[in-house]
Amino acid sequence: MNRESAKRPHEDLTVWQRAMVLVEQVYACSSTFPDSERFGLTAQMRRAAISVPSNIAEGAARRSTPEYLRFLSIARGSLSELDTQLQIAARLGYGKVSSDIRTCIDEVFAMLTGLMNALQTREATR
DSSP states (O other): OOTSSSSOOGGGGGHHHHHHHHHHHHHHHTTSSOOGTTTTTTHHHHHHHHHHHHHHHHTSSSSSSSHHHHHHHHHHHHHHHHHHHHHHHHHHTTTTTOOOHHHHHHHHHHHHHEEEHHHHHHHHTO
16 A cells, blocks of 8 residues: 555544644634734744644654654644734734634644543553
């Protein structure tokens, strides 16, 4: 089986799918920011958003539960970073930070926490 036809384990995870939607939302929102923020807040928010599904995918590809948990923890940290950056953007009056983005952040955070708890429970019963 070649790499292109192999199913990637992270693609079946609802949390990864929602995180990908979040990336799209962040790109749409940040595209309305002032040009002066292109290398500042815009770039930082996009990096934080991209980090979430990227770390979920990297963790899912790892062979051990502790490694998987470490990458999920990084994803959750990036999500909190993004949430703060969105609050900063709103305070600065940059674009319209939609409630859809905030809802998506809350959903992804809850899903990450649930997945981490399930993995920790499974690891503890081994």
